[in-house]
Amino acid sequence: MLSVSDNEKITRVGRGTPMGELMRRYWQPVLLSREVAEPDGDPIRVRILGEDLVAFRDTSGRVGMISEWCPHRLTSMFLGRNEEDGLRCVYHGWKFDVTGACVDMPNEPEEFDFKHKVNMVAYPTLDMGGVIWVYMGPADQQPPPPKFEFTQQPETHRGVSKVIEECNWLQAMEGGLDSVHSSFLHRKLAAGDGLGFDGLRADATAGRLDVETEDYGYRYAAHRPIPGREDNYVRSYHFVMPHVQIRAAQLNNDGSWLKFKIAGHHWVPIDDHTTLVWNWLYSLDEPLTKDEQEERGFGNGPNDVDQQTFRAAGNKRNDWRIDRAKQRTASFTGIDGVNAQDRAVQESMGAVVNRSQEHLGQTDKAIITMRKMLMNAIAVVQDGGVPPGASDSYYHLRGIEEVLPQDAAGLEVLADKMFARTS
Amino acid sequence: MLSVADNEKLTKVGPGTPMGNLMRRYWQPVLLAREVADNDGDPIRVRILGEELVAFRDTSGRVGLISEWCPHRLTSMFLGRNEEDGLRCVYHGWKFDVTGSCVDMPNEPEEFDFKHKVKMIAYPTEEMGGVIWAYMGPAELKPVLPKFEFTQQPESHRGASKVIEECNWLQGLEGGIDSIHSSFLHRKIGEGKGIGLDGLRAEGLAGKLDVEPTDYGYRYTNSRGLPGKGQNYVRGYHFVMPHIQVRAAQLNNNGDWYKFKIAGHHWVPIDDHTTMVWNWFYSLDEALTQGEKDEEISGNGPAYVDPVTFRAAVNPRNNWLIDRDMQRKENFTGIQGVNAQDRAVQEAMGPIVNRSKEHLGQTDRAVIMTRRMLLKAVDTVADGGTPPGLGESYYAVRAIEDVLPEEDFGLDALSERMFAGAR
Numbered sequence: 001m002l003s004v005s006d007n008e009k010i011t012r013v014g015r016g017t018p019m020g021e022l023m024r025r026y027w028q029p030v031l032l033s034r035e036v037a038e039p040d041g042d043p044i045r046v047r048i049l050g051e052d053l054v055a056f057r058d059t060s061g062r063v064g065m066i067s068e069w070c071p072h073r074l075t076s077m078f079l080g081r082n083e084e085d086g087l088r089c090v091y092h093g094w095k096f097d098v099t100g101a102c103v104d105m106p107n108e109p110e111e112f113d114f115k116h117k118v119n120m121v122a123y124p125t126l127d128m129g130g131v132i133w134v135y136m137g138p139a140d141q142q143p144p145p146p147k148f149e150f151t152q153q154p155e156t157h158r159g160v161s162k163v164i165e166e167c168n169w170l171q172a173m174e175g176g177l178d179s180v181h182s183s184f185l186h187r188k189l190a191a192g193d194g195l196g197f198d199g200l201r202a203d204a205t206a207g208r209l210d211v212e213t214e215d216y217g218y219r220y221a222a223h224r225p226i227p228g229r230e231d232n233y234v235r236s237y238h239f240v241m242p243h244v245q246i247r248a249a250q251l252n253n254d255g256s257w258l259k260f261k262i263a264g265h266h267w268v269p270i271d272d273h274t275t276l277v278w279n280w281l282y283s284l285d286e287p288l289t290k291d292e293q294e295e296r297g298f299g300n301g302p303n304d305v306d307q308q309t310f311r312a313a314g315n316k317r318n319d320w321r322i323d324r325a326k327q328r329t330a331s332f333t334g335i336d337g338v339n340a341q342d343r344a345v346q347e348s349m350g351a352v353v354n355r356s357q358e359h360l361g362q363t364d365k366a367i368i369t370m371r372k373m374l375m376n377a378i379a380v381v382q383d384g385g386v387p388p389g390a391s392d393s394y395y396h397l398r399g400i401e402e403v404l405p406q407d408a409a410g411l412e413v414l415a416d417k418m419f420a421r422t423s
Numbered sequence: 424m425l426s427v428a429d430n431e432k433l434t435k436v437g438p439g440t441p442m443g444n445l446m447r448r449y450w451q452p453v454l455l456a457r458e459v460a461d462n463d464g465d466p467i468r469v470r471i472l473g474e475e476l477v478a479f480r481d482t483s484g485r486v487g488l489i490s491e492w493c494p495h496r497l498t499s500m501f502l503g504r505n506e507e508d509g510l511r512c513v514y515h516g517w518k519f520d521v522t523g524s525c526v527d528m529p530n531e532p533e534e535f536d537f538k539h540k541v542k543m544i545a546y547p548t549e550e551m552g553g554v555i556w557a558y559m560g561p562a563e564l565k566p567v568l569p570k571f572e573f574t575q576q577p578e579s580h581r582g583a584s585k586v587i588e589e590c591n592w593l594q595g596l597e598g599g600i601d602s603i604h605s606s607f608l609h610r611k612i613g614e615g616k617g618i619g620l621d622g623l624r625a626e627g628l629a630g631k632l633d634v635e636p637t638d639y640g641y642r643y644t645n646s647r648g649l650p651g652k653g654q655n656y657v658r659g660y661h662f663v664m665p666h667i668q669v670r671a672a673q674l675n676n677n678g679d680w681y682k683f684k685i686a687g688h689h690w691v692p693i694d695d696h697t698t699m700v701w702n703w704f705y706s707l708d709e710a711l712t713q714g715e716k717d718e719e720i721s722g723n724g725p726a727y728v729d730p731v732t733f734r735a736a737v738n739p740r741n742n743w744l745i746d747r748d749m750q751r752k753e754n755f756t757g758i759q760g761v762n763a764q765d766r767a768v769q770e771a772m773g774p775i776v777n778r779s780k781e782h783l784g785q786t787d788r789a790v791i792m793t794r795r796m797l798l799k800a801v802d803t804v805a806d807g808g809t810p811p812g813l814g815e816s817y818y819a820v821r822a823i824e825d826v827l828p829e830e831d832f833g834l835d836a837l838s839e840r841m842f843a844g845a846r
Contacts (some may be wrong), residue, residue, distance in 0.1 A: 112785050
């Protein structure tokens, strides 16, 4: 439970808001590299943290991320011409480079020297792991590059996709840090593709959570007793500030080994009511199949999400295409796709859920810890400090899952495996 | 730059707002005469200055412009029956004439004499120059008829059309009194038809503005040096209160004399977020061709604008049909039609641009002058005074363009040619 005012504080992300200022201290993924693949290619609109921006790759290959609004008369730079290392406004020809400097102002006579008096909002970008990242905070506080382990894998061994979720980022992330919902929301009741999970993740229901705070966020494990056995299904996660989940994806649903696969999400706020959910995964041994890379069956790939607009086919305007007959016999929800099920329950809460009305239990410990951590970090930034997770300590995190004896303390047993050895 | 408060004051036009009160002191063009051509023809909806009205031509040929809402139970008079010198509500049969008087109330017994206690909002209209004009201000302050020179020409020598623009009227007007944007926004690079302007209007980039206030608004010239020719391209304009541009259209793009043609726009607010842009032009020597009347080069006319709804085919919902390949090779914008290009940059700013964020230069002098003049006129009206442009002084204004020796520029160069009676 949160007070109404804390709920406001923790969810709103526009420039100048407490959470907005915290968010701006981290690198944010904004585009798939393929969206701005070509030098001098088409500029595209980007909305992030409530700001309207335009992205373009210039003649030299640098990716610019500047305000959508030309500082002169505020028309849209989306209409602009991407040419000769800069984006030129079509209204009066003002041209800006990727740093936001005005490099040409042909409508004003030279002698007025107005060109050097005008600056455009521009943010630094990085192209890494098939993703364009942007940093929107104070220049002197820019953290090291966001080298999540997935960004360092060859293309054959990683997959990245994104999808728009129509609610506030925090309620989306709270689904991702809530291990136990998987036994219910994603439960599969019959054979068939894309319905959800069976086996381990559906059998083991009541879970015990251990959470341990780290300097990047926290790590936690959910222990779920497997009915009829002396074992627990133990699944471990990391939460990386401010909105990143890293999870295990190594086992088949019967508990046998599949592949050394790790997956995760970034929940990047588009604005207070809309989230860009990033889905990524990578393998540390065998390459990924095409289906794995596109996350078919999760409700994420090209079958479920428009690959230009990133709008989901199942959404609140069509009741997530809920099929009541299927809900009776085939899956817990009647909605196809694990992540589509996630989006349905989160979007159905409304744009920003009122957390003063909720009732949290023991299995919500990870959520409670995360909220406390975010509130603390907001205060740290307000006091002029450096928030957790703005260094390189998260570079080597891995989510691990195993079947362990019931008396084993998962977080301790898995500790070594949850951090990659750098040597 | 304007303060947020002044921006509000200048842009909002509903009943009782400061700018709304100013707007209501002038005759406004509301319909093409052809839209209410027939006596007892179909009534049509009119939305103007945030008010919902219905227009009809009665049995005697008078054009009525009354509230859309029947004063009885407020259903729409658009559904009404236009018969025997009045519009009759279909709900209970109340009937109103063009003056707003209730001339029949068949559902109420005679003895209650309710008919004479009910009055309908009705505004006086005039038909002139193929246009229906309305006056929505205080009856005792009605100005002289809006005899712009175009309204006084024979039909063979004039044309008028209209199109809906999806943004506030002021940002529409601000494009129209901003001469220099034409060298950029409308620049043609390739050979195609209807894609923009070349020659004079593309070569002369940096311009010098000369602005002179008058008792109807102001007149101004933009003088653009033609590279390597030792000449100036001098283009003269008038701004007539509260939202009218008069511009020159006499030269071919190579600078040769074409026809003694003058053009202009009225930007009439439909409401705070929508504008009816009127396009008109006339010739003082040769008759206009059908192509000129349809403005096929400008992105107006039947090829671009629905002749019944006046909605543009190119609009914000389809990104103005921007063609990036065309933008690379053929013209500056990748958008077809000069006025469609105008609407794109103006609509792209959003419904009401926040002028507290802009950066104006020397070439924005006419824009700045317009805002000052309007703010002053708003205050004049609020103080019970008479704003500029209510007399006959604008009847004779003409806009002229010429290619002149380098030493001739500014308003002096065109001097008395900017008014009828001299040539």
